[in-house]
Amino acid sequence: MENYNVNINGKSHTVSADPDTPILWVLRDELNLVGTKYGCGIAQCGACTIHVDGKAVRSCSMPISSIGEKEVITIEGLSENATHPLQNAWREHDVPQCGYCQAGQIMSAAALLKENKSPTDGDIDAAMHGNLCRCGTYLRIKAAIKTAAKNS
């Protein structure tokens, strides 16, 4: 095990972990930030999506040793008071069913909107391609992303 200083949601934490430990498990098991979800462990479902230096990253496939000084944002730190335009749009459309995939969906969408203020349908499909939802909430996710783009 080694000690790492990581910057998560604007706070610095010291964690001791094996270098190959995916940041997902550091968040969930060491820091008790359980909003980031495990779905596949191989970067195929998007449930574990976080932001690393503003980019959407699958935390299940990124080892703690590669984080360094980079800034990590999770669903818990996406906004103050849960007022990110996407969170508001998710409320408006009542998007979730089971809800399990939704943190990952929101984090992928937030990274998209950061780079592209008014995404087309094609842009949204491409940015969200890595996020699975077994409950089938894709239409609402897409509608909510468009609402958020309009309101931000």
Added chain:
Amino acid sequence: MNVVKTKYKRRSFLKASTLAGGGIVLGFNWLQGCKAPVDDTWNPVSKIMPDTWYDINSFLKIGENGMVTILSPNPEIGQNVKTSMPMIVAEELDCDWDHVVVEQAPLSSSFERQVAGGSGSIRSAFDTLRTAGATARQMLLNAAAKKWEVDVASLSTSKGIITNDKGENLSYGELASEASVLEIPEEVTLKEIKDFSIIGTDRRNVDLEGILTGKPLFGLDTRKEGMVHAVMLRPPAFGMKLKNFDAAAASKVDGVYEIVEVEGAIAITAKNTWAALKAQKLVNANWEVDGSLENTQQHDETLLSLLDKRNDKLKRDDGSVTQAYSEADEIFEKTYEAPFLPHNCMEPMNFFADVSGGKMYVEGPIQTPSWTQSNLAEAFKIDKENIEVMMTRMGGGFGRRLYGNFVIEAAKISEKVGKPVQLTYSREDDMTLGIYRPASKYKFKAAIKDGAMTAYEYVGSGVNSARGVTRENWFPAGCLDNYRVDSHNLESNITTGAWRAPVTNFLACAEQSFVDELAHKLQIDPVKFRIDLLDRAIENPVGEIDYEPKKLKGVIELVAEKSGWGNNADGVHQGLSAYFSHNTYVAEVADIVMEDGNPVIKKVTCAVDCGIVINPIAAKNQIEGGIVDGIGHAMYADFSFEDGKPSSSNFNTYRMIRMVEAPEEIDIHFVETENHPTGLGEPSLPPVGGAIANAIAKATGKRLYKQPFINSEILG
């Protein structure tokens, strides 16, 4: 007036205790200062908690400030019962929904049928939930009458306020203490349906805030004092068992505690999930053959050959199909096939268990807490009273979480290592140790004479389907004189079980594809073909039927109207499918256009008769989800076995529908009715496979007979 007796199921209306003081976990006033970020109808943070809660009955308690806590009895798997069930209680209580907080109830003898399955929660509990709310309202009214010394009949309620004929008001909060010690009324009056003000309106998911901010809601989020993480290594194929293992290398992983044999498998406990997962790969296990090692190819051959056999006892045999065949100009026949399917809940199986001193506490995602408690009692030879079961929110169920084998595993590990344990299935464990939808096949036949159908028959065969893979008393039963149904079973050691809309998730696709192809063959419009058949069953049904043909006709007519059936734009190809399941009637029209030679699903129009709609925004979400899920599995889901080994273990090889493949639009219309509500977790899924297959047939002139459709030449 709708007066109901409370005697029936009276136990539910008794109080858990006379006074629940201290406001439990919610009793903080700091919330007063928090302002809701947006419209606060769905934001519990905006709610001001009382100092004291008064238990009125098992379903609800009221605070001195008028806040109401409603317990949601059934497990929440994403079907939204945690919102819709409390809405029904709140409606009859006649309180303000903004003043309601919802809590998940544990497994308790105060409640009935605490099950998430069969789209049955709302249908089964509607009357009980109404009575619970109405009973509480009556007790509050009685308390007010006593206080004012007036006749209770002179009082009225609205949004948590009781008013007398002088125009004076008392709030539920002011009366909660007195009401909580009153006798339970013998009978209560329910609202008229036209007076509903919560039921039938859009109410946001009560866990929405938690979901949007990453709060610990799910099974895998459970964290308890002294808990260790556990992962198991199980046999790699059906028909194999553990011979022996060497855990030397695995034990060296940092953070690994113990590696033990449990339930014919190897359990690794560790400080964190990652250590356990790493060690799982390093355990050197030897497996031995213990049964047959089965192959999909063999299953397919056997299932197909069974379709040509006839049982002595048929599922149904009206008139004489044989005679109609002998007189027919032609016998039209088609065969349909579907594979095994894993459930792939986005949250893999998991459970928390703490077993010690002859008692156990288990907590996690389970659709059948009561059955699981019984299974635990049997497995551990202890009384049910010593087993406490708590349900978390579930990251999907789809039938997989009806089977609590993972709860027994977690409890056995906890017993063995003497610690509280959270068992996690890796995605690979989840997909390869499934309780799969069984593979099934159907042969449909129709006799045609002088351009008309004179007989209809279908035969089904399925793996582990001793109870049958047919619905013989549903459409087109009752619609024609000569009608025959038969079903065959193939036993297998591959574990199978319920998968969202068991049996009908594929039977509907096969049937509705056949009916459509038959209509085209007879050169009758598919809408008219079905309606002509149903008219016969409405006027003078043949034999016994278990569906209401009038309602099925109703949704077909509605979807035809709303989809512009017959008036579609150039280049748009429409396919119809209609199906009754779980007491709900659904008709769907898929619109397909050809883009670069490939069919693209643009829109699905859907008509639904599910009785009273409790929460339209969530009801539509269920219907949309069922449609997307149904399209995804019909189009892409492929799963097979070779020598007992599953063909896929993760989403890199198992294809699930993604956003780009979902239809652009789903347009839903409810039949307006005051009938008792039915369920929505499943019924929109069965028909959709047929709707897209029929639309693709129109677009390409080619029919699809085998799922997943993506493997067909038309789409490949």
